[in-house]
Amino acid sequence: MKDINFFRKAATYATLIAAIGVSNATFAQGIATTASPASPFGISAKGGTMGLGIDLTYSINEHFKLRGGYSQMDFSRNFTNDGSQFNGKLGLGGWDLLVDAHPFANGFRVSAGAYIPSTQLNLTGATTGAGSYTINGNTYSTSQVNSFDGSAKYSGVKPYLGLGYDGFNSATDGGLYFTSDVGVIFSGAPKVTLSANCSAGTAASTCAQLATDIAAQQQSINSTLSKYNLLPVLQLGVGYRF
Template sequence: MHKLMLTVAGAGMLLTTAPVMAETMSGWGAGARLSSLGYGVEVTKSLTRQLNARVGVNTFSHSDTRTEGDITYDADLSLRNANLLLDWHPFENGFRMSLGYLLSNNELDLESQSTGTVTVGNSEYELDGGYVNGTAEMGGGAYVGLGYSRAGRSGWSFTADLGVVMQGSPDVSLTSNVVGDEDLRAEERELESDLDEFDRYPVVGIGISYGF
């Protein structure tokens, strides 16, 4: 995830307020982009010379390991998002201010890989032959950001976005065949605290679009 964000971060900062363009307004635009939400496609419809409506979908998956307390997990991240946005072009050029909502079905699946004795909550447990597995679910939220695009005007356009999704903290649910319920709930709270970084999720992206 962090590698994907770093890949697009440099280019995503290239937001510009280019001069007003003389292109013919096409009304519709379609494009593809790479962002910290994943790989995406989107469609734009011009409502006025300053206001566009934008709808898109994004997807991304990544597998890694994550250690929380005494337990090391195999972590499989799956991002599935749909964005519903209004883009305001105050200068009638490429610069835009965006506001909207992301519908999300994002999950982080966790499967314990630790063996031996581990501490969970206030107790010690033997994980040889045992497991602690679970899921962290991240919902959608409001989006606000800045960007650049000439989508809605005829021809090709470079696009860029820099914003944030206010999606709230993840909801963690764990299961285990060895850990007691009270200690399992304590582990859930610890994981939710450690995943608070996803409360306000940064969106950095670049792409191309074509107006037709």
Template sequence: MKPSLLKPAATTAALLVGLACVTAHAQEIPAPTSATEPSRFALVVEGGTVGFGPSVIYTINPKWTVTVGYTWLDHNYDVESDDNKYDGKLKLSNFKALANYHPWGGSFHFSGGVFATDNKIDVTLRPTERQTYKINGNEYSSTFINSLGGSATFEDDIAPYVGIGWAKNPANSGFSFYATLGVFFAGDASANLTATGPITLNPQFQSDLRAEERDINDDLEDLGAYPVAQLGVLYRF
């Protein structure tokens, strides 16, 4: 081959080798992608038997998530004893911290954890049409009682919780339905009644008032295992 033909051939070969090296190097670099993985966080706005408020869900992995949240509510809740029906107001304040297990990696999950509660019921007893109060079977004139009422609280501030729920699959972002069903165990109710007026100096009245407290506690016994039924809207980022 003539020397004049060797130079172009060598140049062409060098270009082909260089192009092959660049192509191989480019294959080692991952191709850019515009898709981003959804955030591990989801925000919930919920309402139900433990009140209304926000919650945050953090995804650990497809099987496990953690929920923390706070709910509150004030609403009327009448309380009865053997002799009386009290005007009551239930005041709810609950902070929750739950671990959620998604057995199939989807929206359904089992939950367990605790509720830090500050729940109470304020009660007020009104006199009858005859302007009397009936306490533990004994009648007392409203002439000697200016007011009678009090509050009932629950034994345990930290209440264990078990339940089930539905929340959006951690792999998918966007809005979805949210629900939980369960129960937390707040312990026994403890009522504390007080009265004002001249009758408060009467030992028999004080004994009857203590008996009335026990009757109220018996009526509130079912609330020691407090039902949780919450619905809401979830947004996973």
């Protein structure tokens, strides 16, 4: 009888141990399958035709993301031409707010949204010696015109459309990912503004003609640029999903 009780107790203990083992395995599996996914937020550094910048990304789901950012880069150059010293400054950049659509739930994306380009060119000139300017077909000596200013800039909110790739969806555990964009900003033509100042002692009639020629030259340049309505965008970057 003692042997029978012994075997009964052993069987009971074995059953309890097996049940505890199964429970622990099930619990561990539950922890593994319910681990927190990566954050829907990401940040990326970018560089390209719009300068250097940063983007912030929010993933709605694997098919749609919201992305906003800013980029900027400035260049300057001084040069001398026909007795005048010129300083040129080119600024690239702008703000963007985009929707990224991932039709195949992978890295390929189609992006559309709004861009506020800050791209502009500024040019200033001052007389440094003997020379001349030709404005609207008329020639003025540097003794008659002592300074010259010009600018070309974009303004307002413009639509954007492009294609690209990012590894945000693949970074399911967070971490680094690669980004790229190729697209266009429907910017319209830049607006050009010109001005020139007469030197002291220049005849009033010459100054009046200069003003007329500057206005005509400005209109001519704006007319020529009116057919250039797009700003190309090419960007590469590296991001991090939290």
